[in-house]
Amino acid sequence: MAIVFERPKALLDVPTHYCPGCTHGIIHRLVAEVIDELGILDKTIGVAPVGCSVLAYDYFACDMYEAAHGRAPAVATGIKRAVPDSIVFTYQGDGDLAAIGTAEIVHAAARGEKITTIFVNNAIYGMTGGQMAPTTLPGQVTETSPYGRDVNTAGYPIRVSEMIATLDGAVYVERVSVDSVPNIIKAKKAIKKAFELQMQGKGFTMVEVLSICPTNWGLSPNEAIKWLRENMIPYYPLGVKKDITAGEVK
Amino acid sequence: MAKRVSLSGNEAVAFGMKQINPDVVAAFPITPSTEVPQYFSQFVANGEVDTEFVAVESEHSAMSACIGAAAAGGRVMTATASAGLALMWEMLYVGASMRLPMVLAVTNRALSGPINIHNDHSDTMGARDSGWIQLYSESAQEAYDNLIQAVKIGEHKDVQLPVMVCYDGFITSHAVENLEMLDDEDVKKFVGEKRIAPFALLGQDPVSMGPLDLPNHYFEHKRLQAEAMKNAKKVILEVAAEYEKLTGRKYGFFEEYKMEDAEVAIVVINSTAGTAKHVVDTLRAQGKKVGLIKIRVFRPFPAEELADALRNVKAVAVMDKADSFSAAGGPLFAEVRSAMYGRVDGKIVINYIYGLGGRDVTTAQIEKVYADLFNAIETGKYEVYNYLGVRE
Numbered sequence: 001m002a003i004v005f006e007r008p009k010a011l012l013d014v015p016t017h018y019c020p021g022c023t024h025g026i027i028h029r030l031v032a033e034v035i036d037e038l039g040i041l042d043k044t045i046g047v048a049p050v051g052c053s054v055l056a057y058d059y060f061a062c063d064m065y066e067a068a069h070g071r072a073p074a075v076a077t078g079i080k081r082a083v084p085d086s087i088v089f090t091y092q093g094d095g096d097l098a099a100i101g102t103a104e105i106v107h108a109a110a111r112g113e114k115i116t117t118i119f120v121n122n123a124i125y126g127m128t129g130g131q132m133a134p135t136t137l138p139g140q141v142t143e144t145s146p147y148g149r150d151v152n153t154a155g156y157p158i159r160v161s162e163m164i165a166t167l168d169g170a171v172y173v174e175r176v177s178v179d180s181v182p183n184i185i186k187a188k189k190a191i192k193k194a195f196e197l198q199m200q201g202k203g204f205t206m207v208e209v210l211s212i213c214p215t216n217w218g219l220s221p222n223e224a225i226k227w228l229r230e231n232m233i234p235y236y237p238l239g240v241k242k243d244i245t246a247g248e249v250k
Numbered sequence: 251m252a253k254r255v256s257l258s259g260n261e262a263v264a265f266g267m268k269q270i271n272p273d274v275v276a277a278f279p280i281t282p283s284t285e286v287p288q289y290f291s292q293f294v295a296n297g298e299v300d301t302e303f304v305a306v307e308s309e310h311s312a313m314s315a316c317i318g319a320a321a322a323g324g325r326v327m328t329a330t331a332s333a334g335l336a337l338m339w340e341m342l343y344v345g346a347s348m349r350l351p352m353v354l355a356v357t358n359r360a361l362s363g364p365i366n367i368h369n370d371h372s373d374t375m376g377a378r379d380s381g382w383i384q385l386y387s388e389s390a391q392e393a394y395d396n397l398i399q400a401v402k403i404g405e406h407k408d409v410q411l412p413v414m415v416c417y418d419g420f421i422t423s424h425a426v427e428n429l430e431m432l433d434d435e436d437v438k439k440f441v442g443e444k445r446i447a448p449f450a451l452l453g454q455d456p457v458s459m460g461p462l463d464l465p466n467h468y469f470e471h472k473r474l475q476a477e478a479m480k481n482a483k484k485v486i487l488e489v490a491a492e493y494e495k496l497t498g499r500k501y502g503f504f505e506e507y508k509m510e511d512a513e514v515a516i517v518v519i520n521s522t523a524g525t526a527k528h529v530v531d532t533l534r535a536q537g538k539k540v541g542l543i544k545i546r547v548f549r550p551f552p553a554e555e556l557a558d559a560l561r562n563v564k565a566v567a568v569m570d571k572a573d574s575f576s577a578a579g580g581p582l583f584a585e586v587r588s589a590m591y592g593r594v595d596g597k598i599v600i601n602y603i604y605g606l607g608g609r610d611v612t613t614a615q616i617e618k619v620y621a622d623l624f625n626a627i628e629t630g631k632y633e634v635y636n637y638l639g640v641r642e
């Protein structure tokens with residue numbers, strides 16, 4: 001009998017601590033499938049963040065480093081510079097990347113570090129129990145915006161991919177979503193391309209993945225998927241924000 | 251009329267902040283302190299306070315925004331823990347040296363690495379020389395009481411320093427206790443409606459704040475800062491006396507528990523004092539002369555008073571819930587032993603590092619510490635630098 005579907009080798013056979021329905025698990029799987037398909041498990045180093053994915057080192061089979069909150073791109077820079085033929089990725093939430101670690105991501109991209117960032121945007125600080133993040137949508141209810149984010153006092157969400165795309169060191173930036181099967185397939189293609197460009201030594205690559213947090217959004221997983229589709233995608237349009245290889249003949 | 255309520259330590263602190271009604275709170279969430287700014291942001295959203303609440307992007311910015319607000323003459327508060335406090339480090343020193351009173355509630359949590367969310371004192375012990383006054387709290391009641399007194403201590407004209415109010419993560423921050431809260435009006439009267447800043451941006455006189463200070467004046471400014479910390483000793487006691495009149499609850503630099511005729515004593519900080527008091531009662535019932543000192547004020551350090559309180563004991567064990575990696579003992583131990591030197595010499599003074607990263611400390615372990623002290627007196631043999639409850 002032919003095996004048509006199996007657990008990626010880059011993902012360990014352990015239960016995760018993620019809440020039921022959380023899409024962190026899907027995103028882990030996509031990264032792991034890409035590592036398998038590119039045959040790079042033995043030279044990949046992942047940098048986990050502080051956030052719900054703090055324990056990612058328990059799930060990925062490659063070597064992992066657990067960074068302090070927000071510092072993953074700087075740590076990844078050091079790793080990649082020390083071992084230039086390694087494949088280095090960071091896996092970061094929106095609090096980690098777009099709040100406390102904004103300087104690190106901007107400068108890693110600006111320096112054109114040859115690393116790949118998987119940016120999981122769920123519009124909230126999940127791990128600490130659902131406080132407003134810089135990515136929280138206007139009007140979105142969180143623990144620290146009980147009547148919805150008020151842009152007069154709390155300002156506006158940051159569209160990180162569009163911002164990073166303005167930097168010359170960033171060679172490939174795409175925003176994807178995991179709310180549907182077609183979008184999951186696109187997400188995987190984007191992650192694979194980001195890794196491939198890193199392997200070609202082109203520069204900094206980032207894939208922003210819109211993700212759900214049913215627990216802190218106070219919604220069922222199904223409702224959360226719907227909320228993402230109806231609220232997040234209009235504010236955070238999907239698609240390629242930057243691709244220096246666009247138009248190149250393969 | 252004061253009212254009795256059941257609250258967690260974080261709730262008590264958040265409600266205390268609500269009663270104080272500061273001008274600005276800038277904060278970034280971190281376990282186990284998150285609830286403090288979170289509850290507070292809800293008071294703001296409900297219009298129950300007049301505070302500007304800023305959900306900044308990091309603790310470094312939280313403390314920077316607090317400093318800006320205090321420089322502009324505001325009454326300012328925030329909360330953090332562990333790595334959050336560590337990220338504030340640069341700004342802690344700036345705030346203290348600029349003589350800006352602020353109140354920072356710290357739920358003590360172990361510092362990375364390795365990353366750990368549970369209680370020890372490595373965070374605030376690491377900040378012990380940042381120039382902040384440090385008040386420690388055994389319970390939610392003490393955290394609340396310290397918070398309210400902190401405003402008045404820091405803003406006193408002879409002090410003008412920021413104050414950290416420290417209480418144990420999870421153990422005190424999350425456990426619910428019965429405690430007594432003051433009336434809103436009483437708090438308002440106690441701390442005063444507004445902070446009176448002797449100098450501020452757009453204050454009475456033109457000012458530049460935070461300027462360069464080279465060898466011709468830097469030293470004098472540091473000397474004045476040190477003097478302010480000395481002044482704080484007197485002010486802390488004055489404020490405590492006034493608070494006692496209002497509440498009946500007595501606060502000093504430290505609490506002495508069954509010390510009158512004690513032969514041996516433990517010196518400890520925060521919630522472990524509760525466990526240790528229970529052990530003192532058990533051993534006292536067996537006729538053993540044991541006592542306890544719980545430090546409330548670690549900065550300024552009450553060196554003379556502490557030495558005096560230890561005058562009649564033969565042996566002391568200092569329990570540190572933080573290591574200092576000096577290869578010579580923990581931070582509280584170093585302070586206590588140096589306070590005793592030249593004042594009450596000839597005592598046995600030993601150190602136990604315990605509870606790192608939230609390791610539980612049991613009554614049996616504390617009983618062992620007292621037994622070690624009696625044994626040291628009897629045999630004259632003891633180790634100075636010890637670890638309690640660790641696998642070797």
Ligand SMILES: Cc1ncc(C[n+]2csc(CCOP(=O)(O)OP(=O)(O)O)c2C)c(N)n1
Nearest residue numbers: 051052069093094095096125126127280333
């Ligand atoms: C210096 C520091 N400040 C604050 C924290 C507390 N903290 C832990 S996770 C987190 C937010 C994580 O949110 P995000 O990155 O969006 O990840 P998610 O949990 O949503 O996946 C915060 C603020 C910390 N660990 N270190």
Ligand code: SF4
Nearest residue numbers: 018019022052126213
């Ligand atoms: S809190 Fe939210 S982001 Fe974290 S595991 Fe649960 S659902 Fe996922």
Ligand SMILES: [Mg+2]
Nearest residue numbers: 093094124126
């Ligand atoms: Mg998030």
